[in-house]
Amino acid sequence: MATGPDYTFACPECDESISVNGSMRDALVENGCVVCGASVTNAVFSSSAAEG
Numbered sequence: 001m002a003t004g005p006d007y008t009f010a011c012p013e014c015d016e017s018i019s020v021n022g023s024m025r026d027a028l029v030e031n032g033c034v035v036c037g038a039s040v041t042n043a044v045f046s047s048s049a050a051e052g
């Protein structure tokens with residue numbers, strides 16, 4: 001059973017926007033943006049439940 005994305009990550013540095021799940025969010029906070037390597041916090045994630 002697939003787990004859909006729970007959050008939208010929006011990098012404040014490179015403007016990359018990707019859908020992530022909880023563990024991906026944790027990894028991004030830990031390791032930084034996958035594209036530009038900028039440090040990110042939980043604040044750059046928004047819930048994708050209210051999409052649209």
Ligand SMILES: [Zn+2]
Pocket residue numbers: 011012013014015016033034035036037038
């Ligand atoms: Zn970035």
